[in-house]
Amino acid sequence: MSIQVTTRTALAELFLEQQPEETVADSEAPRLPGVIEQDYQEKGFHLDALVIPEQLVLTAEILFELGFFLEAITGVDWIKEDQLEVVYDFSRYDFDLCRVAVRVRVSRTDPHLPTITPVYTGANWHERETHDFFGVIFDGHPHLIPLLLPEDADFHPLLKDFKV
Numbered sequence: 001m002s003i004q005v006t007t008r009t010a011l012a013e014l015f016l017e018q019q020p021e022e023t024v025a026d027s028e029a030p031r032l033p034g035v036i037e038q039d040y041q042e043k044g045f046h047l048d049a050l051v052i053p054e055q056l057v058l059t060a061e062i063l064f065e066l067g068f069f070l071e072a073i074t075g076v077d078w079i080k081e082d083q084l085e086v087v088y089d090f091s092r093y094d095f096d097l098c099r100v101a102v103r104v105r106v107s108r109t110d111p112h113l114p115t116i117t118p119v120y121t122g123a124n125w126h127e128r129e130t131h132d133f134f135g136v137i138f139d140g141h142p143h144l145i146p147l148l149l150p151e152d153a154d155f156h157p158l159l160k161d162f163k164v
Contacts, residue, residue, distance in 0.1 A: 003066070003096040004037075004046050010062050011035045011047070011100075014055050045089070045099035053113050056104050060088070060116040060123075063100060068092045070116075071099075073126035075134035077108070079160040084111050084134055106136065108159075115141040133158040 015034050033055070036048045051059050060070075071089040078085060088102040104113060115138040116123045127138040128147035135156035138144055146153055155162060 003092065003098040007063070007066055007068075007098055007100060008035055008037065008047055010066060011049050011059065014051065014059065014062075040097075040099070045101045047098070047100045048103070049100065050103045050105075053104055053106060056102075057114050057116055057119065059102055060119040063090045063102075064119050066092070067094065068098075068100065070120040070122050070126070073123060073130050075130050075136060075158065077134065077158065077160045078105070079108070082108050084108055084136060086113060086130060086134075086136055088116075111136045112139055113137070114139050117142060132156070135159065 012035055031050055033050050033052055038045055038048050040046050049059065068090040069092065071091050073086060073088050076085040076087060083105045084107075085103055085105045088104075090100045090102065092098055106113060111134070113136060115127060117127065117138075118140075124142065125147065127136075127141055128144060130136050131138060131141075131144055132146050132149045132153070133156055145151065149155075149157075
């Protein structure tokens, strides 16, 4: 069994109760939590998982157990939807390449997510950077202080409504 199939099967278990039918990529309807297979040549990743904040740590644990490493964490400001999306990029390239994008959406007015630093210690830096630029608060983070911005910064420069 390929790592893509193994990973998709493991992540799909998170959505057994809430996914009555297959999620379709690029549809016009708002996306529901679930896992979508993507074309690696077109998108740059094999699996695209949208999870709710309460599923984030378990998702990270599943990927850790499957031998994935964390590449990056970044944010997207969906200002019209009044949401922030945090995107986690995971990969493994030992014998069977597999890249997974995990997306989590939170309200712009209350952008809280649980930290994944207990699972991936390297997330510490990435979460601090995402906090600096987008204002996402990672609950339980061991040292959520500015990484790249001044310590007294009260702004988040990658938010779409940021004014210089």
